[in-house]
Amino acid sequence: MKPVILDVDTGIDDALAIAYALNSPELEVIGLTTCFGNGPIDYTTRNTLLILEQLERSVPVYIGADKPLSRPAKKFPTHVHGEDSLGNKAEKDPVMEAESVGAVDYIISEVKKRPHEITIIAVGPLTNLALAVQKEPEIASLVKEVVIMGGAVFVRGNVTPYSEANVITDPEAADCVFSSGLPVTIVGLDVTMQTLLPNSKLADWRALGTDVGHFFADMTSFYMQAYETFHPGIGGCALHDPLAVGVVIDPGFVKREKWNVKVILEGEETGRTVAYAEGETKIQVCTQVEAETFLNHFLNRLF
Ligand code: RIB
Ligand code: CA
Numbered sequence: 001m002k003p004v005i006l007d008v009d010t011g012i013d014d015a016l017a018i019a020y021a022l023n024s025p026e027l028e029v030i031g032l033t034t035c036f037g038n039g040p041i042d043y044t045t046r047n048t049l050l051i052l053e054q055l056e057r058s059v060p061v062y063i064g065a066d067k068p069l070s071r072p073a074k075k076f077p078t079h080v081h082g083e084d085s086l087g088n089k090a091e092k093d094p095v096m097e098a099e100s101v102g103a104v105d106y107i108i109s110e111v112k113k114r115p116h117e118i119t120i121i122a123v124g125p126l127t128n129l130a131l132a133v134q135k136e137p138e139i140a141s142l143v144k145e146v147v148i149m150g151g152a153v154f155v156r157g158n159v160t161p162y163s164e165a166n167v168i169t170d171p172e173a174a175d176c177v178f179s180s181g182l183p184v185t186i187v188g189l190d191v192t193m194q195t196l197l198p199n200s201k202l203a204d205w206r207a208l209g210t211d212v213g214h215f216f217a218d219m220t221s222f223y224m225q226a227y228e229t230f231h232p233g234i235g236g237c238a239l240h241d242p243l244a245v246g247v248v249i250d251p252g253f254v255k256r257e258k259w260n261v262k263v264i265l266e267g268e269e270t271g272r273t274v275a276y277a278e279g280e281t282k283i284q285v286c287t288q289v290e291a292e293t294f295l296n297h298f299l300n301r302l303f
Pocket of ligand 2: 011013038123124241
């Protein structure tokens with residue numbers, strides 16, 4: 001089993017990623033760290049705890065950043081994830097509580113305690129990871145791997161034509177992570193937009209006749225309606241965050257290329273992830289995905 005820390009801004013596809021990770025025997029999810037992004041930190045933390053309760057799993061949750069490293073926070077994407085950042089399914093407060101230790105200190109302590117063992121899967125803004133590597137640069141050489149959902153290296157963005165949501169929400173954090181020496185695999189829109197969950201699958205989840213099946217179907221339905229608004233006729237939603245988890249479960253789902261990557265920090269192209277070949281790098285960009293193989297694996301694991 002691979003010990004992983006899942007850094008989330010729970011949101012709807014984050015919730016799907018959490019379920020996929022917890023239902024995959026290849027992974028040992030040792031902790032969840034939360035970040036602002038799809039909503040304010042109190043929402044994303046509450047939502048993470050609610051998803052754990054839905055899944056009847058107990059994994060420690062550590063609260064992270066509530067704003068970007070250095071720039072004002074953007075408006076939250078309520079049009080994509082709902083006012084509650086969970087597709088209007090955050091109908092109660094969780095019983096479970098987050099840990100008292102903060103996300104950044106947890107990441108640092110766990111990586112130092114288990115050198116070269118921990119994989120960090122980051123599927124929100126990279127603020128927590130940036131703060132951790134700024135506070136303790138040594139972790140860059142101690143983390144086994146970092147796999148992020150973020151960026152749009154050779155394709156259009158989803159917030160502006162140039163930028164993807166997780167990166168533009170905190171461009172400085174992403175640029176810090178990419179230049180830190182951390183061994184990063186970038187699972188960007190280059191591959192995630194090819195992993196569409198068809199609308200029809202929600203009926204299968206409802207047919208399970210379980211509370212969790214109905215919960216996830218209702219939640220994901222909100223996300224699919226948002227996708228239909230931006231991409232009329234798309235007939236589903238992209239499994240952005242689940243694919244980052246999938247790449248850790250089975251690296252064979254994707255093809256990777258080594259690139260240096262920097263982030264544009266000002267002007268119209270702010271948040272753009274730019275690949276360049278010069279110089280050594282520990283960054284790999286996912287450029288191709290076995291979409292159908294991954295989708296079937298995800299669906300088989302989810303419930
Ligand atoms: O661009 C998609 C990413 O932004 C996903 O991680 C989604 O949850 C949002 O955080
Ligand atoms: Ca996310």
